[in-house]
Amino acid sequence: MSYTYFMPTRIAWGVGALDGIGAAARGLGLGRVLVVTDPAIAAQPFFAAALDSLREAGVAVALFEECGIDARLSHIDAQAARCRSEGVAGVVCIGGGSVMCTGKGVAIVAANGTSLREHLGAGNFERPALPMIMVPTTAGSGSEVSQYTIVKDEERHLKLLAGGPLSFPAVAILDPCVLASLPRGAAVMSAVDALTHAIEAYFTDLATPLTDALALEAASLQAGSMRASILDGDAEARARNLMASAMSNIACGNARLSHAHALSLPLEGHLDLAHPFGVGTLVPWTMAFNAEAAPEKGRRLAGALGADIRGLTDAEAVAAGQDALFRLYDDLGFPRHLGPDQLPAERVGEMARLAVPGLYAPRTPEHVDASTPIAAPAVRTMTVADAVGIYERCFGR
Ligand SMILES: [Fe+2]
Incomplete structure (x- = not known):
């Protein structure tokens, strides 16, 4: 057998790494991003600081703060449509696994079609996902360095996988400050x-x-x-x-x-x-x-x-x-x-x-x-x- 190893995500690790999120988005050439999170993270001071860093770097921000326990197919398809209509160039996820899986699904669908249902399984889409910056706030799902998203189809009661080499996050920012507020x-x-x-x-x-x-x-x-x-x-x-x-x-x-x-x-x-x-x-x-x-x-x-x-x-x-x-x-x-x-x-x-x-x-x-x-x-x-x-x-x- 022959094997390949592939991991293209740039990792920034350490105290203060989150301060560089604005520069990271600018470095990817992103003028407007969708920031995906959940209500608990949205209330944290580090989240506000991350938004400030993005805006100070000249990156316009659209917000989606409604993630729940699982990444949901309905959220993904709706936010992907929003990205297309609002000219969003990239996705920033600040949260745990469900937040990152939601954002990754959005990045795949926004670039490829109308629903994640069309792209289930491994490598089942053709165009690169929108560039993603991931800030895991748990340690964690590891979704910040993964090509895959695991999503719940609420209608059919199924957990589904999608993703491929074209849906690796561009940047993962690992800053331990985010774990301080984690229950x-x-x-x-x-x-x-x-x-x-x-x-x-x-x-x-x-x-x-x-x-x-x-x-x-x-x-x-x-x-x-x-x-x-x-x-x-x-x-x-x-x-x-x-x-x-x-x-x-x-x-x-x-x-x-x-x-x-x-x-x-x-x-x-x-x-x-x-x-x-x-x-x-x-x-x-x-x-x-x-x-x-x-x-x-x-x-x-x-x-x-x-x-x-x-x-x-x-x-x-x-x-x-x-x-x-x-x-x-x-x-x-x-x-x-x-x-x-x-x-x-x-x-x-x-x-x-x-x-x-x-x-x-x-x-x-x-x-x-x-x-x-x-x-x-x-x-x-x-x-x-x-x-x-x-x-x-x-x-x-
Ligand atoms: Fe797992």
């Missing part, structure tokens, strides 16, 4: 999601030494700094969290995501489970499942997650890695398991069948049975029957 619950959820991106990328069959280096260091950096960043508000730890979440997403942007995200998708679409609860409770088990096909990697990852693996067999090391992950969850108040209200026992089989198309090929095969594989670029094939077992473990059974 603890949201900080935990986004950091756990980021950690799953590193773990997932490490166990795909598209992983390379380049993505492994990013994934392993990101897992170590994230797991090692989450307590100090989130529980103690340590500024240096916050900066490391932001870098780790970006690194995780650069890794999975090239090596892709795997079983935890594939199995979480139907829970999010059909049961309205928040993404981090799905992937966070699934990943200890999908990690162990895949480590059986890559024991040396399982061992190294366990060490990166903070487990003491000296003298342990590979299987014991993976179990120690799971344990390190669970202890991290406990300290941060993140659940080890899903409850029956989040994943009803009688719907487990249905969820496993719905997970078959995976993240990257949104089509269900005509016939699905217990032996049908879940579509995922993983080191080990997972069948529908295996997926049922993984969901059961999420219950703690």
